[in-house]
């Protein structure tokens with residue numbers, strides 16, 4: 001829509017000789033025009049071919065003794081409702097519908113480079129993100145992002161972002177319910193966020209799932225109108241950072257029931273170090289050695305006296321471990337106190353090929369993992385229940401087990417909180433390992449159900 005449309009509503013009733021006047025205008029105006037730019041502008045405007053054609057046509061139509069068709073056309077165009085229609089069309093065509101971005105609040109520090117102003121132009125579609133209040137800081141955070149929704153497609157909002165204001169309305173002092181109301185109310189116009197990324201979430205999230213869905217996010221645009229608002233603005237076509245991150249989005253799921261004789265689902269136990277993963281694994285093996293087998297993880301830490309190669313771990317050098325990481329041989333790996341630990345893809349495949357239930361990491365259609373998060377109880381209960389328990393510390397140690405320290409307990413609980421907030425959406429079952437026997441029983445019941453009951457799984461797992 002542009003100038004052509006505007007001309008379309010000109011009255012066809014033009015004074016005689018208008019065309020000649022139009023042609024003569026630029027030279028007649030020449031003495032009054034001082035700058036070259038203005039002169040060029042006038043020439044272009046009055047020399048515009050479509051304008052000349054239109055005026056000429058109008059003159060011709062007026063001058064001729066009208067044929068039936070011409071009379072009918074003139075008649076139609078002269079009707080008030082056609083004129084109104086064209087006039088409305090032109091008004092709409094000239095109007096700018098770009099949303100106005102409100103200026104940044106004055107109290108934002110100039111050094112605060114992490115403030116993002118985000119403009120999502122919404123139609124009737126919901127934003128597709130949920131919010132929650134951080135228990136400690138009281139800040140309003142983005143809690144989840146719905147897959148395929150407006151927020152997801154934009155790639156501009158991330159889980160953990162702090163929501164500062166919506167459409168110029170500060171949200172710090174508002175309850176989530178009130179904010180949701182604001183978000184819903186602006187659904188037909190503009191939704192502006194000022195987000196501040198908390199220091200903690202700047203860390204690259206650990207990559208568990210690596211879904212690529214860049215095709216979704218294309219259509220959001222940002223236009224810069226007010227210089228005051230340009231602290232940091234993003235034109236988002238595709239966000240690499242988003243694609244790589246383990247973003248907590250909603251997934252399309254479908255009921256799934258394992259057919260008898262079909263491959264077992266991979267059972268994945270995750271939890272902070274020392275929480276009791278090995279203990280639960282060991283109990284599973286003892287309880288039904290025919291049914292369960294485990295992957296043997298790799299490590300770069302030195303073998304201890306009582307350990308055997310291929311039983312507790314495959315012991316490999318740091319160099320080989322790094323080469324294997326580089327060659328994508330590990331489903332998961334991590335570094336703990338200077339040593340690498342990881343589970344190789346081959347180890348999982350070899351266990352699954354024996355058609356036995358297993359324990360370790362992965363999340364694809366091939367393995368359909370059932371992820372159980374083993375969570376520590378509160379610190380007071382850890383002190384109580386782990387009084388006689390021993391852990392084998394990592395670095396610098398030659399195999400001596402030691403009792404848990406207060407620091408170990410605190411670290412276990414805080415790591416668990418971190419894991420749950422970052423990856424909680426991947427956990428299908430959470431078992432609190434307070435009393436070991438109770439935790440083990442709960443695990444056995446859950447694993448039995450995985451084999452027999454119907455469970456919700458991502459729909460993509462059923463396509464392969």
Ligand SMILES: Nc1ncnc2c1ncn2[C@@H]1O[C@H](COP(=O)(O)OP(=O)(O)OP(=O)(O)O)[C@@H](O)[C@H]1O
Pocket residue numbers: 271272273274275276277278279280385386389390391433434435436437439
């Ligand atoms: N519920 C429990 N009550 C008492 N002791 C427990 C309980 N669960 C585990 N333990 C003990 O805690 C210690 C650490 O457990 P375990 O080695 O299984 O932890 P882990 O999660 O496998 O640790 P890591 O990942 O570092 O190997 C062991 O001595 C174990 O017997």
